[in-house]
Every structure is written in C-alpha cells, then in structure tokens.
Amino acid sequence: MVRRIRPAVAAIAVMAAALAVFAAPAAAQPQSGPVDTAVAHLRDELTAAHLPAASYAVVSGDGTVTTGAVGSGVTPQSPFLLGSLSKSFTAMAVMQLVEAGKVGLDAPITTYLPWFRTAGSPDPITVRQLLNQTSGLPTEAGTVDLYEPDTTLEQRVRALAGVVPVSRPGETFHYCNKNYATLGLMVERVSGQDYAGYVKEHIFAPLGMTRSFTSLADARRAGLVEGSSVLFGLNVPMETPEFRGALPDGYLVSTAEDLGHYLTFQLTGDYRGARPLSPESLRLMHSPAVAVGSDHAIDGIDHYGFGWGTGTLNGRPVVQHDGDLTRYHANLGYLPDSRVGLVVLTSRNPVLLDNGAPFHHTLAVLAGAPAPETGNTFLMTYGVIDSVALLVLVAMALATRRQVRRARRLPDLLRDRGFGRVAVRPLVGHVLAAAALYAAVFVGVGMLGYGRRLPLDVAFQALPDVTLVVLAGMAFLVVRGVAWFALACRPRSRRS
Structure with a gap:
C-alpha cells in the first residue's frame, strides 16, 4: 500500500539515493542446480541488505517447496504483514462468489453496495473494473487514510463519495487501494460474513495456511516479526498498529511457508487435493486484462489482471505482485512456462532502496539468467x-x-x-x-x-x-x- 506515496518521501533525499549506485559489488557464488543457485543468491542479497528479518519460499510445479529465513530467531513459519499481496486474496474471494453465482463481474458495484458513489461521475463502476483497477479512482484516494487505523472498512469506502474520478470507468489503469477496499466490503455484504472470517474459512483453511492471520493481535501471539524503520543506518523495531479496515487491500498476515501453499495453488490449481477456485477463474485472474501505461505502481509489470500484475522477465512471461507498508515489503510471483515461483517477505521498507531487488534478481535467476553481483547499496x-x-x-x-x-x-x-x-x-x-x-x-x-x-x-x-x-x-x-x-x-x- 505505502508504495503509492513513495515518490513523495523518496524525493526528500533523492540525491542521497542516487549516490548509492556506486556501491562496490561482491560476487555471488554459483551452485549446482537452478533452485540452489537462486536460493544462494537470494540469501547473499538479503544478507548484504542488512535486513533485520526476511523469509522466503521457492515453489516448483511438482509441489517441491524450498524455504528459508535470514535474521535472528526468524523461520519460514514467522508471520509478516503482506501489504498489497492482500489484494490477490480479495480477488480470489470475489471470484469464488462469481463462481457461486452470487456476483457478476460486469454488474455495477451498486448492485451489492446500493449507496456506493463517487463525486462528479454518473458512470457506474463494475466489479470487473474494480478488480483490474480501471474504476477511474485516483491513486491518492487510496493513500489518504493509510495512517488512520481506527477507520473502518465501510468508512473508507463511503469516503469515496467525496472523490472525483480521474478517468471514466473502464478507460485507464490507476492503481488505487480503495478499489480493493470496496471489493472487500462487497465480499462481506454478499457472503454475510465479515471479510476476516470469509478469508479464513474459504482461502486459508483449504490451503492449509495455519499460520496466516487477519488480526495483528493473533499474529503477535504466533510470533509476528515486527517491522523496522531505518534511523541513520540502524534498524529500529517499531510496532505497527492494527488496521482491520484495510485487510482487503493491505493488512493480511502470513508466512513464507503458508504463501508457498498459496503459490503452489496459484501455479498448479491444486494444493493437496484442495481446489478452492477453478482453473478457469485462476487463468482469468492471472491474465493481462489492462495495460498499466505510465502508472508504475508495481515494478516489473506492464499489464494488470485481478489482483495480479503480468509482464516479462528475460523475455519470459511472469505473474507477480508486491506489497508495501511503512515497515514491511513483500513479493510474490511465478514463471508460468517454467512452473516455478518465489515468495520473499522482509521486515523493513526504506523508501531510498530498491526493496524488491532480491526478489526480482532471484526470479531472473530462476528464469535462467546468471546470478548478478551483490552490492552493498x-x-x-x-x-x-x-x-x-x-x-x-x-x-x-x-x-x-x-x-x-x-x-x-x-x-x-x-x-x-x-x-x-x-x-x-x-x-x-x-x-x-x-x-x-x-x-x-x-x-x-x-x-x-x-x-x-x-x-x-x-x-x-x-x-x-x-x-x-x-x-x-x-x-x-x-x-x-x-x-x-x-x-x-x-x-x-x-x-x-
């Protein structure tokens, strides 16, 4: 979520960030197999980044999952906040309701939230347009309440009544957290369950995600890795407040191991016999529905589907998404033709650094590229x-x-x-x-x-x-x- 304000805070010290390109490199050591090589490089990058905590999972199409972690006391079972990775869970929940005949993709959102409206636009916004971020809502509409954790989900959506769209629905991609907040509220109204209960019952449970949470209090009891800010080069742990009103677009909690289950299902359509969504719906979610154009909200993509971005990496297709909160960064993605995927979770997110670099570099190695040099940026x-x-x-x-x-x-x-x-x-x-x-x-x-x-x-x-x-x-x-x-x-x- 926080990535949407990054251009602002990063510009405070853009000159300092630019000087970091002169960092001296240290060579990564190759290993025998592609997964081994990728994991070794990933660990090198995570260590060189001086992260307080990170965990990862590499998923293969045959069901093999390789997990690991960096940091004192951190394991692949340690919970992290996911940021905007939460959006793919919301998209999956919506598609489950579509398959159940309770939601129509091309139905106006007012079918399910009759009071929904924006300022100055008579054009209806459909469920599909919310999913693929072409509702016309500006990016800024989804950032204004990121630091107001007492705001409820319904309050966040009702606040859109004062927002003027920047384009007509269906015309242009504009990444906006409120698109998915609105979808999360729709899931509640249509299913009759609160969003947290729905996700736990219909997504976490079937995929064996036993250490994934919709509550920071529950996550802390299970060993949540607290995020850190960087103060003059020192990692300073700071507690993130509960924000239940932002669960659908940024505040779900999971582990590298659990996301390995989730990514296995996204990659193969099955997790140990569980199929909470049809292959046809998965393909629709992962398909390039709309070009992102000049909106570079997510690194490495050129199109957006339903809660997932698509693009190319070394000439090969990639499906991915990232997640940003003030003190957390997360990446999740896979290579369809190679049937291999990667999860990286970190507990720090300074705006002056490319926090997704370890993920993108490692995914490139999995795609067959040579392991790049690791710098001390x-x-x-x-x-x-x-x-x-x-x-x-x-x-x-x-x-x-x-x-x-x-x-x-x-x-x-x-x-x-x-x-x-x-x-x-x-x-x-x-x-x-x-x-x-x-x-x-x-x-x-x-x-x-x-x-x-x-x-x-x-x-x-x-x-x-x-x-x-x-x-x-x-x-x-x-x-x-x-x-x-x-x-x-x-x-x-x-x-x-």
Missing part, C-alpha cells in the same frame, strides 16, 4: 545520509559561532545600518527560509506523490532520519533569526 546509501547529517550539524555549529562573534559588534552595526536592516531583515529572511524549506519538502513533494501536504507522521515513519535533518534545519533557521532579533532589541531598549 544499504551501507552506501546510509553512509551518504549520515555524512549529510554530519555536515548539517557542522554547518549549524559554524553559523552559531559566526553569529556569536558578530554579536560583539551588534551596537556598532545598529548605529551604522539601522535596526530594520540589522535585526528585522535577518529575522524575516530566516523565517521565510524555514517556511520555504517546509513548503518544498512537506507540501511540494507531498503533492507530487501523496496528493496533498505530506503529514509529518507519514514522513517520520517513511524516512525518519531525513525528516529529522530537515526539521532540525528549519528549527535552526527560526531560532537563529529570533535569537539575533532578541539580541538586537536589548541594546535598543537600553538606549531608550
């Missing part, structure tokens, strides 16, 4: 950030020292140049500079990728170190200007 990127932060501190110290020295000549400066020029002008200049910095980062950049002013709590969660540096710079400018003005007022009051 993480260390390089945060080395740059830490260096910039240190330079800012040094600059503040030098500016303070200069102001202290200048203050000794303040009476002479006031006499020669006047109060307005010596005191008022610097105060106004410092305050305006701080306001301009705030506007450029939190308003301008926020509008670029978030659709509105970037809230400080969002910036802190996504990029805490860079946000601290920016706020420190703003505070320094204001304090320096006010302090100088106050000093200038003291001799002025003494003279009067």
Whole structure:
C-alpha cells in the first residue's frame, strides 16, 4: 500500500539515493542446480541488505517447496504483514462468489453496495473494473487514510463519495487501494460474513495456511516479526498498529511457508487435493486484462489482471505482485512456462532502496539468467545520509559561532545600518527560509506523490532520519533569526 506515496518521501533525499549506485559489488557464488543457485543468491542479497528479518519460499510445479529465513530467531513459519499481496486474496474471494453465482463481474458495484458513489461521475463502476483497477479512482484516494487505523472498512469506502474520478470507468489503469477496499466490503455484504472470517474459512483453511492471520493481535501471539524503520543506518523495531479496515487491500498476515501453499495453488490449481477456485477463474485472474501505461505502481509489470500484475522477465512471461507498508515489503510471483515461483517477505521498507531487488534478481535467476553481483547499496546509501547529517550539524555549529562573534559588534552595526536592516531583515529572511524549506519538502513533494501536504507522521515513519535533518534545519533557521532579533532589541531598549 505505502508504495503509492513513495515518490513523495523518496524525493526528500533523492540525491542521497542516487549516490548509492556506486556501491562496490561482491560476487555471488554459483551452485549446482537452478533452485540452489537462486536460493544462494537470494540469501547473499538479503544478507548484504542488512535486513533485520526476511523469509522466503521457492515453489516448483511438482509441489517441491524450498524455504528459508535470514535474521535472528526468524523461520519460514514467522508471520509478516503482506501489504498489497492482500489484494490477490480479495480477488480470489470475489471470484469464488462469481463462481457461486452470487456476483457478476460486469454488474455495477451498486448492485451489492446500493449507496456506493463517487463525486462528479454518473458512470457506474463494475466489479470487473474494480478488480483490474480501471474504476477511474485516483491513486491518492487510496493513500489518504493509510495512517488512520481506527477507520473502518465501510468508512473508507463511503469516503469515496467525496472523490472525483480521474478517468471514466473502464478507460485507464490507476492503481488505487480503495478499489480493493470496496471489493472487500462487497465480499462481506454478499457472503454475510465479515471479510476476516470469509478469508479464513474459504482461502486459508483449504490451503492449509495455519499460520496466516487477519488480526495483528493473533499474529503477535504466533510470533509476528515486527517491522523496522531505518534511523541513520540502524534498524529500529517499531510496532505497527492494527488496521482491520484495510485487510482487503493491505493488512493480511502470513508466512513464507503458508504463501508457498498459496503459490503452489496459484501455479498448479491444486494444493493437496484442495481446489478452492477453478482453473478457469485462476487463468482469468492471472491474465493481462489492462495495460498499466505510465502508472508504475508495481515494478516489473506492464499489464494488470485481478489482483495480479503480468509482464516479462528475460523475455519470459511472469505473474507477480508486491506489497508495501511503512515497515514491511513483500513479493510474490511465478514463471508460468517454467512452473516455478518465489515468495520473499522482509521486515523493513526504506523508501531510498530498491526493496524488491532480491526478489526480482532471484526470479531472473530462476528464469535462467546468471546470478548478478551483490552490492552493498544499504551501507552506501546510509553512509551518504549520515555524512549529510554530519555536515548539517557542522554547518549549524559554524553559523552559531559566526553569529556569536558578530554579536560583539551588534551596537556598532545598529548605529551604522539601522535596526530594520540589522535585526528585522535577518529575522524575516530566516523565517521565510524555514517556511520555504517546509513548503518544498512537506507540501511540494507531498503533492507530487501523496496528493496533498505530506503529514509529518507519514514522513517520520517513511524516512525518519531525513525528516529529522530537515526539521532540525528549519528549527535552526527560526531560532537563529529570533535569537539575533532578541539580541538586537536589548541594546535598543537600553538606549531608550
């Protein structure tokens, strides 16, 4: 989900991220078989990324599943939040209801949610258009409540009454979390079960996903891997709040092992005799229904189906999706012609790094490409950030020292140049500079990728170190200007 605001927060420090391409490589070691080679490379990349925790599963069409994990105390049975991987579960639930004759793909969503509406568009939105993200809802409509975990699913969907579509239904792909929130609410209304209960009964249970959850409280009792933010290169664990209103589009929880079951079913249409969806519906979900065009919401795809993206990798077809939350990243995909798939779950998601790189590189190896070199991008990127932060501190110290020295000549400066020029002008200049910095980062950049002013709590969660540096710079400018003005007022009051 969070990927939709990444352009905004990433732009805060895009120069620092660009310098990371100079990271020195370390050669990966080849192994004997393609799966062994892929797993060895994946472990190299996950280790080089200095991740606090990660787990993975490689699935073959013959039912073989190879699992593993990186990090202290982490196993393939450790639960992680899935982010937008949740969307494929919602799509599967919808298709089950379609097969049961309870939902029509080309029926308007108002058939099942009569009160549903958007602002300024009389055109009906169909179930199919919600599934393939061509409803016309803008991406920003699905990001505005990502940090409001008390919002219910119905409240999130009803809020669309104030959203103006950016295209007519069926015309253009626009990735929007609210498409799948709406579908999740439809599943509840049509099935008579809450979304959590439906998924557990009709998807988790038949596929043997015994360590998959719809509640963070339950997941924590089962050993949920808490996500981490990165603060000046250090992984800092932080608890993610429960957000039951976002289960259908981003807050399901699972493990690499359980997702191996799920991917086996997606790949073969069967998991140990369980077939909770027909092969025909699976093919429809995985088919390239609509071109994504300039909307690069998901890396490595050029078309979107129902909860899955499609594209090519080394000239071979690939079906995949990724998932982003502030402190989690997940990837799930498979190669249809090779009948092999891959799951990678990680407990960190800094916006300055390509967090899907281990998955994409490893899937390419499974597709027959040579294992690429493994770089130390993480260390390089945060080395740059830490260096910039240190330079800012040094600059503040030098500016303070200069102001202290200048203050000794303040009476002479006031006499020669006047109060307005010596005191008022610097105060106004410092305050305006701080306001301009705030506007450029939190308003301008926020509008670029978030659709509105970037809230400080969002910036802190996504990029805490860079946000601290920016706020420190703003505070320094204001304090320096006010302090100088106050000093200038003291001799002025003494003279009067």
